[in-house]
Amino acid sequence: MTNKDVAYILSQIADLLEILQESRFRIIAYRKAASVLESLPEDINDVSEQGRLQELPGIGAHIAERLEELLKTGRMKYFEELKQKVPGGLLELIKIRGLGPKTAVTVYENLGIASVGQLEKAAKEHKIREVKGLGAKVEENIIKNIKEMEKREERILLAEAYPIAQEIIKELRKQPFVVSAETAGSLRRMRRTIGDIDLLASSNEPEKVMDFFAMMSFVVEVEAKGKTKSTITHQDGRKVDLRVVSPDQYGSALQYFTGSKQHSIHLRGIAKDKGLKISEYGIFEAATEKRLGGKIEEDIYSKLNLPVFPPELREDKGEIEAAYEGDLPKLITLKDIKGDLHVHTKKSDGLNSVEDMVSKAKQLGYSYICVSDHAKNLKVAGGLTVKELETQIKNIKELNKREKNFRVLVGAELNIDNDGNVDYDSSLLARLDFVSASIHAGFNQSKKQLTERMLKAIENPNINLICHPTAEILNQRPPYELDLPVIFKAAAETKTAMELNSFPNRLDLRADYLRAAKKAGVKIAISTDAHNYNHLEYVFYGVAIARRGWLEKKDVINTWGVEKLLKFVKK
Ligand SMILES: [Zn+2]
Numbered sequence: 010m011t012n013k014d015v016a017y018i019l020s021q022i023a024d025l026l027e028i029l030q031e032s033r034f035r036i037i038a039y040r041k042a043a044s045v046l047e048s049l050p051e052d053i054n055d056v057s058e059q060g061r062l063q064e065l066p067g068i069g070a071h072i073a074e075r076l077e078e079l080l081k082t083g084r085m086k087y088f089e090e091l092k093q094k095v096p097g098g099l100l101e102l103i104k105i106r107g108l109g110p111k112t113a114v115t116v117y118e119n120l121g122i123a124s125v126g127q128l129e130k131a132a133k134e135h136k137i138r139e140v141k142g143l144g145a146k147v148e149e150n151i152i153k154n155i156k157e158m159e160k161r162e163e164r165i166l167l168a169e170a171y172p173i174a175q176e177i178i179k180e181l182r183k184q185p186f187v188v189s190a191e192t193a194g195s196l197r198r199m200r201r202t203i204g205d206i207d208l209l210a211s212s213n214e215p216e217k218v219m220d221f222f223a224m225m226s227f228v229v230e231v232e233a234k235g236k237t238k239s240t241i242t243h244q245d246g247r248k249v250d251l252r253v254v255s256p257d258q259y260g261s262a263l264q265y266f267t268g269s270k271q272h273s274i275h276l277r278g279i280a281k282d283k284g285l286k287i288s289e290y291g292i293f294e295a296a297t298e299k300r301l302g303g304k305i306e307e308d309i310y311s312k313l314n315l316p317v318f319p320p321e322l323r324e325d326k327g328e329i330e331a332a333y334e335g336d337l338p339k340l341i342t343l344k345d346i347k348g349d350l351h352v353h354t355k356k357s358d359g360l361n362s363v364e365d366m367v368s369k370a371k372q373l374g375y376s377y378i379c380v381s382d383h384a385k386n387l388k389v390a391g392g393l394t395v396k397e398l399e400t401q402i403k404n405i406k407e408l409n410k411r412e413k414n415f416r417v418l419v420g421a422e423l424n425i426d427n428d429g430n431v432d433y434d435s436s437l438l439a440r441l442d443f444v445s446a447s448i449h450a451g452f453n454q455s456k457k458q459l460t461e462r463m464l465k466a467i468e469n470p471n472i473n474l475i476c477h478p479t480a481e482i483l484n485q486r487p488p489y490e491l492d493l494p495v496i497f498k499a500a501a502e503t504k505t506a507m508e509l510n511s512f513p514n515r516l517d518l519r520a521d522y523l524r525a526a527k528k529a530g531v532k533i534a535i536s537t538d539a540h541n542y543n544h545l546e547y548v549f550y551g552v553a554i555a556r557r558g559w560l561e562k563k564d565v566i567n568t569w570g571v572e573k574l575l576k577f578v579k580k
């Protein structure tokens with residue numbers, strides 16, 4: 010059980026006690042204990058084993074005893090008994106903002122409502138306003154807050170969280186009382202989806218920072234405001250946490266709050282072996298408690314003879330071992346990208362013309378794009394007929410005559426059908442510069458069928474790239490099952506590249522698959538699947554995921570010049 014798990018149970022106990030209208034003091038005690046555990050820098054299991062639970066602030070004899078039971082047995086009798094007394098859905102109900110335990114109990118007693126679904130239905134049918142003491146306003150708020158809650162509960166896409174965070178950081182950095190500000194947590198590590206948006210700042214006047222944060226223009230609600238930590242709701246419905254530390258602890262705090270937890274645990278182990286101790290407050294000599302540093306992250310890492318890892322690598326997936334062996338990858342960066350190989354235009358289901366896409370690509374400093382509109386079998390996406398594709402080939406040839414230092418490649422995004430066959434005949438495909446193929450339907454096939462289907466496309470000599478290989482849509486559709494080792498082996502042998510699709514709700518292949526692909530010798534294309542010219546900028550997120558997948562410039566075919574790329578195409 011992690012600190013977070015335990016903290017969650019304690020806060021649930023507080024919620025249950027509220028519903029049961031128990032003693033105010035007891036409720037506060039459990040809330041306090043939960044928040045202590047939430048921010049506890051050491052593992053609660055260790056604390057318990059060493060009999061130090063009661064040394065923690067806010068943990069008295071009663072709670073300590075129950076925690077010990079929970080940590081030892083994985084269960085807590087007290088918690089179970091409380092749950093028995095309260096209908097399950099009520100706990101869920103009080104999670105809706107503005108619906109306190111009192112209202113929850115009122116709707117339960119009057120209307121028998123014990124789930125969010127029932128509550129929403131009743132509110133929409135105007136049954137809430139008829140309950141004595143509630144009224145129309147409460148009813149409207151319930152509907153609004155349920156919507157917000159649903160939004161809050163799904164994980165935030167990186168591309169949604171990142172701009173929100175950058176906007177806040179930019180403002181913070183402008184303030185004279187802010188020394189530094191940075192993202193932390195999974196956002197700084199650039200995971201595909203983020204839980205909460207975590208920010209860290211340093212300042213000698215923390216309360217000024219907290220005041221400023223709570224007053225920022227996009228804040229719709231201040232959920233909690235403390236001296237060094239506050240939580241607000243952004244107008245986009247997302248929660249943002251900001252923590253402030255003193256400037257001389259900024260490095261150690263940034264390291265600590267960036268995580269990942271696994272990475273930090275590994276570091277702590279190494280520190281221990283060296284007679285050192287690290288925490289969010291700094292790096293210390295274990296024996297004397299003498300503080301050795303913590304102002305910058307390098308203070309921590311350098312004492313362990315480690316480099317400051319790019320945040321994207323901090324997952325304890327071999328980066329620490331690789332660093333000691335001098336084997337860390339030199340990660341790809343955004344400026345290594347020379348073109349985009351997966352771009353749609355209004356000829357299929359895109360919004361813009363080839364010319365529009367080209368002009369945006371030039372702004373990004375690219376030297377080529379590949380126009381890969383959908384092909385004829387994918388009629389729902391406006392797939393090009395043979396005749397339309399021939400016109401496209403001709404038009405792009407003309408366009409290239411007018412272009413200097415820029416090349417438009419003609420391609421297509423073929424649809425891999427249920428049997429692994431694709432659109433157009435091979436004489437037409439041979440006239441294209443770069444050919445992609447992907448699976449857009451028939452996801453319910455077995456792993457074996459899907460794998461065979463994709464293998465057939467990979468082995469097709471006309472196909473250069475498999476797009477969005479697992480078809481995962483974040484928060485919506487899980488990846489379909491593929492035998493990836495088999496797929497990657499075939500892709501490497503046939504020189505078929507695999508896509509890292511940069512579209513914010515795809516980011517497919519994901520980081521660990523990218524690493525496996527690289528290991529198998531597969532080349533990757535980081536492309537955007539742009540359906541309008543602004544989408545070309547999504548490459549930023551693709552590169553972030555590539556870095557999480559340990560990719561280097563040489564692994565990615567669209568870091569190459571167009572000549573080298575076209576040589577690769579002749580597979
Ligand atoms: Zn597609």
Ligand SMILES: [Zn+2]
Binds near residue numbers: 351
């Ligand atoms: Zn596409």
